[in-house]
Amino acid sequence: ESTKDKHQALKYALKALDIDRAFKNEVNLSQSLTNVGMLYLDLNHAKAALPLLKEALHIASNDYPSVRDKSTAQLYLGKCYLALGQRDSAFMYFHAAGKVIPSLGDPDLSIRMYESNANTCLITGKFDSALINIDAAISLSDRYSLLDLKANGLDVRSDILAKLGRYKEAYEQHLKYVDLNDSLNNSNLRKSIALMRVKYNIINKDQKIARQKVESIFLMISSILLFSLLVIIFIQYIRQKNTTRVVRKQSQNLNLLLKELHHRVKNNLQIVSSLMSLQAFRIKDEKASQAVRDGQRRIEAMSLIHQK
Numbered sequence: 031e032s033t034k035d036k037h038q039a040l041k042y043a044l045k046a047l048d049i050d051r052a053f054k055n056e057v058n059l060s061q062s063l064t065n066v067g068m069l070y071l072d073l074n075h076a077k078a079a080l081p082l083l084k085e086a087l088h089i090a091s092n093d094y095p096s097v098r099d100k101s102t103a104q105l106y107l108g109k110c111y112l113a114l115g116q117r118d119s120a121f122m123y124f125h126a127a128g129k130v131i132p133s134l135g136d137p138d139l140s141i142r143m144y145e146s147n148a149n150t151c152l153i154t155g156k157f158d159s160a161l162i163n164i165d166a167a168i169s170l171s172d173r174y175s176l177l178d179l180k181a182n183g184l185d186v187r188s189d190i191l192a193k194l195g196r197y198k199e200a201y202e203q204h205l206k207y208v209d210l211n212d213s214l215n216n217s218n219l220r221k222s223i224a225l226m227r228v229k230y231n232i233i234n235k236d237q238k239i240a241r242q243k244v245e246s247i248f249l250m251i252s253s254i255l256l257f258s259l260l261v262i263i264f265i266q267y268i269r270q271k272n273t274t275r276v277v278r279k280q281s282q283n284l285n286l287l288l289k290e291l292h293h294r295v296k297n298n299l300q301i302v303s304s305l306m307s308l309q310a311f312r313i314k315d316e317k318a319s320q321a322v323r324d325g326q327r328r329i330e331a332m333s334l335i336h337q338k
Contacts, residue, residue, distance in 0.1 A: 031069075040069040056094040060086045064103050071106065076113035083107045098139075101130045105143055112150065124150060137174040141167045141183070148186055152193065160190045181210045188304075197308050204304050208297055215293060292336070299333040 031039040047062040049055070063086035070079035083106050090099035108123035124146055131143045144167035151160035164187045171180035184207035191200035248256040306326040313319040 036069055036072050040066065040073065043069055056089065060089040060094065060096060060099040060103065063089070064099065064106060067103075067110070068106055071109055071113065074113070076110050079106070079110050080114070083110055097130060098134055098136065101127045101134065102139060105131065105139070105146060108150075109146060112146075112153070117153070121150065137170050138176065138179070141170045141176065141179045144170070145179075145183060145186060148190065152186075152190055157190055157193045161187070161194070164190060177210060177214055181207055181214060184210060192308055192311060195311075197312070200308065201304075204301070208301065212293070212297070295336060296333060299329055299336065303329045303333065 043062070043066045047059075047066050050059045050062045063082045067079040067083040067086065070076070070082070083103055087100060087103035087107060090096045090103055104123045104127040108120045108127065111117075111120035111123065124143075128143060128147065131139050134140075144163045148160045148163035148167065151157070151163060164183055168180055168183040168187065171177070171183055184203055188200045188203040188207060191197075191203060245256070245260065248259070303326050306322055306329065310319050310322040310326065313322060
């Protein structure tokens with residue numbers, strides 16, 4: 031999930047849920063159900079998420095009571111109903127979760143609650159209240175250094191400011207969101223490279239030990255013959271090692287450049303789309319505004335094709 035691979039994350043979350051069901055692990059079952067429901071929501075499958083979140087709420091309320099699991103299920107049920115267009119049900123669950131979550135002392139859950147409240151206010155046209163809630167979410171993200179959640183908050187804040195007609199501030203917030211998102215992606219890339227380097231060193235070490243054992247056996251059989259052979263092998267090994275190192279370095283550089291190129295193209299398309307969206311809000315003529323929106327949708331289509 032941290033690498034944004036939601037489909038792979040869902041695969042493992044479903045495996046965990048199957049294990050919890052098989053062993054009747056009621057302590058963790060509500061959380062497993064909520065995890066799967068959250069991932070379905072991220073993948074825009076609200077209908078698939080709904081029964082799982084309802085089951086999670088029932089377990090946390092009755093079978094194995096847990097205030098935290100219950101509030102979490104209520105929060106994501108609100109998100110689920112909001113995605114399905116059932117606002118009354120969504121507001122009911124958001125209200126129930128909002129009564130308890132602030133007292134749990136869980137910054138992650140509190141941030142998600144404020145963000146949900148902001149999105150709800152945004153949909154109902156209460157833009158000032160939406161701004162207050164998203165500011166609270168961003169403040170908590172800063173306090174606990176939860177940068178992923180802060181990035182989401184900056185994105186939502188940009189939309190709210192645009193709705194309020196504060197287009198310059200909205201654009202500035204969007205740039206902050208893009209910069210932070212870039213930093214997070216680069217951080218994840220560095221972690222992946224470091225992990226691959228550790229794995230490579232371990233494999234190299236194992237291979238070296240194996241070679242040393244073979245060399246010892248040959249030394250026992252014939253020192254003179256093996257010495258000549260080792261000289262040849264050593265020369266070839268050095269050449270191969272140098273060649274492999276050069277090729278690997280070139281491959282890593284190429285992969286890094288390609289990732290950066292794709293990322294920059296995606297960001298540029300997002301910025302163009304955002305600028306067109308902001309422009310559409312300012313145009314009073316309906317036909318002109320619709321034309322700009324059509325252009326924005328074409329840019330979004332290009333972005334989706336590029337992503338595929």
